[in-house]
Amino acid sequence: MIEFSCVTKHYGDITAVDSVSFSVEDGQVCVLIGPSGCGKTTTLKMVNRMLDASSGEISINGRNVSELAAEQLRRGIGYVIQSVGLLPHMNVRDNIAIVQRLKRVDRRQRYRRADDLLELIGLDPEQYRLKHPHELSGGEAQRIGVARALAADPPILLMDEPFGAVDPLNREVLQTEFLRLQRALKKTVLFVTHDLDEAIRLGDTIILMKDGQIVQHDSPERILAAPRNQFVRDFVGADRALKRLSCFPVEGYIREAQQIADQDAASFSNGGRGPDSVVWVYGADRALVGMLQRSPSGYKVITLKPEEVGVVPLSSMKEALSRLLGQGIRAVPVLDQRNCVVGEIRLPDIEELNQAAL
Amino acid sequence: MALLLPFIEFKPNRVAEGDPFHLWHLGLTWEPWLLAAIVTAALLLALSGEGPRVRAAKVAVGSALFAAALLVALRAGAILVTEATPFGRVGPIGGFWISALASFLIVEGSLRTASWNPMIKGAIRVLPLAIAAGALASGALDSFAMVQEYINRADRFSQELTTHLRLAAFAVMAAVVIGVPLGIVAWKRRLLERPVFTLVNTIQTVPSLALFGLMIAPLALLSRQFPLLRAIGVQGIGAAPALIALTLYALLPIVRNTYTSLSVIPNAVIEAGNGMGMSRRQLLRFVEAPLSVPIILSGIRTSVVQAIGNTTVAALIGAGGLGVFVFQGLGQAAPDLIVMGVIPIILLAVLIDRGMALLIGLVTPPGLRKDTL
Ligand SMILES: Nc1ncnc2c1ncn2[C@@H]1O[C@H](COP(=O)(O)OP(=O)(O)OP(=O)(O)O)[C@@H](O)[C@H]1O
Numbered sequence: 001m002i003e004f005s006c007v008t009k010h011y012g013d014i015t016a017v018d019s020v021s022f023s024v025e026d027g028q029v030c031v032l033i034g035p036s037g038c039g040k041t042t043t044l045k046m047v048n049r050m051l052d053a054s055s056g057e058i059s060i061n062g063r064n065v066s067e068l069a070a071e072q073l074r075r076g077i078g079y080v081i082q083s084v085g086l087l088p089h090m091n092v093r094d095n096i097a098i099v100q101r102l103k104r105v106d107r108r109q110r111y112r113r114a115d116d117l118l119e120l121i122g123l124d125p126e127q128y129r130l131k132h133p134h135e136l137s138g139g140e141a142q143r144i145g146v147a148r149a150l151a152a153d154p155p156i157l158l159m160d161e162p163f164g165a166v167d168p169l170n171r172e173v174l175q176t177e178f179l180r181l182q183r184a185l186k187k188t189v190l191f192v193t194h195d196l197d198e199a200i201r202l203g204d205t206i207i208l209m210k211d212g213q214i215v216q217h218d219s220p221e222r223i224l225a226a227p228r229n230q231f232v233r234d235f236v237g238a239d240r241a242l243k244r245l246s247c248f249p250v251e252g253y254i255r256e257a258q259q260i261a262d263q264d265a266a267s268f269s270n271g272g273r274g275p276d277s278v279v280w281v282y283g284a285d286r287a288l289v290g291m292l293q294r295s296p297s298g299y300k301v302i303t304l305k306p307e308e309v310g311v312v313p314l315s316s317m318k319e320a321l322s323r324l325l326g327q328g329i330r331a332v333p334v335l336d337q338r339n340c341v342v343g344e345i346r347l348p349d350i351e352e353l354n355q356a357a358l
Numbered sequence: 359m360a361l362l363l364p365f366i367e368f369k370p371n372r373v374a375e376g377d378p379f380h381l382w383h384l385g386l387t388w389e390p391w392l393l394a395a396i397v398t399a400a401l402l403l404a405l406s407g408e409g410p411r412v413r414a415a416k417v418a419v420g421s422a423l424f425a426a427a428l429l430v431a432l433r434a435g436a437i438l439v440t441e442a443t444p445f446g447r448v449g450p451i452g453g454f455w456i457s458a459l460a461s462f463l464i465v466e467g468s469l470r471t472a473s474w475n476p477m478i479k480g481a482i483r484v485l486p487l488a489i490a491a492g493a494l495a496s497g498a499l500d501s502f503a504m505v506q507e508y509i510n511r512a513d514r515f516s517q518e519l520t521t522h523l524r525l526a527a528f529a530v531m532a533a534v535v536i537g538v539p540l541g542i543v544a545w546k547r548r549l550l551e552r553p554v555f556t557l558v559n560t561i562q563t564v565p566s567l568a569l570f571g572l573m574i575a576p577l578a579l580l581s582r583q584f585p586l587l588r589a590i591g592v593q594g595i596g597a598a599p600a601l602i603a604l605t606l607y608a609l610l611p612i613v614r615n616t617y618t619s620l621s622v623i624p625n626a627v628i629e630a631g632n633g634m635g636m637s638r639r640q641l642l643r644f645v646e647a648p649l650s651v652p653i654i655l656s657g658i659r660t661s662v663v664q665a666i667g668n669t670t671v672a673a674l675i676g677a678g679g680l681g682v683f684v685f686q687g688l689g690q691a692a693p694d695l696i697v698m699g700v701i702p703i704i705l706l707a708v709l710i711d712r713g714m715a716l717l718i719g720l721v722t723p724p725g726l727r728k729d730t731l
């Protein structure tokens with residue numbers, strides 16, 4: 001557990017963080033959000049003593065961090081900085097293994113761990129382990145940065161806009177990845193972001209800051225449903241109904257889907273499904289290839305690209321809705337890793353979820 | 359041109375006026391024709407297009423051109439210098455030098471664009487040097503004026519060569535010991551950045567002769583005031599002022615590159631290092647040193663090459679070195695003696711330069727090689 005009590009940080013005359021108190025429970029993700037310069041990074045950096053608080057107390061599992069040796073403390077905390085900061089002269093494997101090297105873990109074990117982590121973050125070890133940072137895309141480098149922070153299996157992660165430099169599409173992929181990892185690893189995470197959708201999607205709790213102070217610390221749903229004051233309302237924006245959909249992963253709303261093999265599609269006749277039902281068509285290895293559509297002359301197959309229409313169980317309902325609207329279809333397929341349809345999300349369910357909130 | 363200009367000159371003795379000979383008037387049989395054939399081949403190649411084959415042919419013909427020119431020169435030496443002229447000597451002039459220059463341009467021009475293994479390229483580059491060295495060692499070049507000058511002072515030569523190397527090496531070592539910390543300090547302490555760079559830049563702009571001269575007076579004074587200093591050899595002239603002046607000169611590239619090497623390390627990388635719990639020493643070992651050492655070394659490379667050249671001037675204030683021959687040659691109006699001093703200086707500078715380049719390539723981590731090459 002991370003606990004802040006009345007923590008203040010001055011830079012000369014500037015008060016960057018002003019008497020802040022909050023705590024993050026074990027295994028929870030706490031997201032810090034707020035306008036630029038409100039003190040998010042400063043707050044984060046005081047946890048691993050990259051900065052020392054001017055007054056107040058920060059403790060981890062009941063121990064005051066100012067009493068721990070900074071280097072020792074830092075080795076037990078994964079730290080992901082916005083600008084990634086991979087060591088340019090080392091390959092990906094050595095970059096991931098560096099913290100363990102500091103801890104004098106032997107080489108074979110370090111490298112095995114690095115390969116495992118590459119698998120975990122969804123990059124093929126064979127292909128990536130010997131690459132150098134200048135050969136990576138922005139998104140890949142960000143993932144390696146996360147892998148490096150995870151290498152020594154620290155119970156606590158500090159992440160400062162870890163997906164800041166990634167385009168929106170890849171950012172969604174990385175967020176999904178993060179949720180998957182977090183579900184498996186159960187770290188205690190303090191996460192800084194500028195992006196409200198990201199905060200809503202990833203956070204168990206959200207801290208909204210302004211001028212170094214906490215304005216509201218609540219669950220994402222509460223922040224959206226019960227903004228404490230005008231500042232929060234403005235920050236959340238007019239489309240909070242839509243934003244709220246980011247709180248919910250689609251996995252809770254999956255309906256059974258109808259699907260047939262493509263060679264059977266030609267001979268398919270309507271077996272009495274209701275107006276909402278869509279029939280998905282799969283090809284060889286059961287991966288999605290299209291959907292059936294009624295036409296005057298019977299049925300025909302419309303080809304679909306799985307990555308354009310599909311969502312995964314950890315995608316948010318907001319993503320599902322945007323796919324629905326974007327593709328102009330009545331349901332979106334939920335896919336597993338091999339693009340097989342495991343179910344579908346239907347528009348009425350999304351509407352109902354939205355109604356419930358307002 | 360190479361075929362038409364006088365190729366070689368004959369001097370009956372050391373200071374006499376040279377007597378130029380054309381290629382065709384040397385009394386040689388087939389050698390001039392060989393040279394002419396190679397020149398024709400080179401011309402034909404220059405007119406034909408591009409391509410790997412043409413390039414290989416150019417390299418071969420270019421190298422052959424130098425070898426043939428050297429062959430003609432030493433055959434000529436054997437004919438012109440006979441028992442009847444015991445003090446006679448020959449020296450290559452216009453035609454020979456143009457052939458050598460053309461050879462260099464052809465070979466270098468083709469190598470530059472060739473994507474061959476660097477080892478092979480290196481071998482081709484040193485080949486002419488090896489041929490010349492071989493000829494020298496075999497005694498075939500003994501009739502050459504330059505070599506005569508050398509033979510007359512062989513002992514002195516190796517002594518001055520050692521002095522030269524020692525002066526340059528000590529100066530650069532001292533400059534590293536002073537310059538690297540100075541560069542680090544300039545980077546760490548913003549306040550000192552300007553004064554440090556103003557100082558080393560100013561030193562660099564003082565003409566070398568003047569700087570050597572400037573050393574004389576204060577050191578002579580010191581030496582007179584403090585007998586202890588005099589006892590360890592500090593005087594107004596000699597090695598001490600030369601070393602100091604050379605060190606001052608060597609400073610700028612080292613300080614500048616040290617400073618640059620630190621300033622180009624991204625802040626994010628330092629922060630990441632600190633953030634993962636590196637101690638001060640680990641940060642130096644895993645982050646700062648690997649990133650900055652190649653850049654500092656390339657500063658040292660510049661310094662060494664410069665120092666080899668500057669040490670020549672040190673002979674003027676009695677510190678010795680190969681400059682001794684240059685200034686002797688100037689004094690005696692004996693150009694061959696000057697050349698004899700200058701050629702080893704150039705060779706040394708080139709060799710050290712290549713050696714340092716190799717070393718830098720070795721210590722540059724693979725992830726960085728792309729940007730530095
Ligand atoms: N080293 C420093 N010296 C002086 N002032 C600083 C320093 N670092 C930050 N500040 C100031 O402290 C305040 C908080 O900075 P901080 O970096 O924590 O903001 P932030 O919320 O992370 O902003 P952003 O979203 O832009 O990253 C800002 O007003 C900033 O100008």
Ligand SMILES: [Mg+2]
Binds near residue numbers: 040
């Ligand atoms: Mg910040």
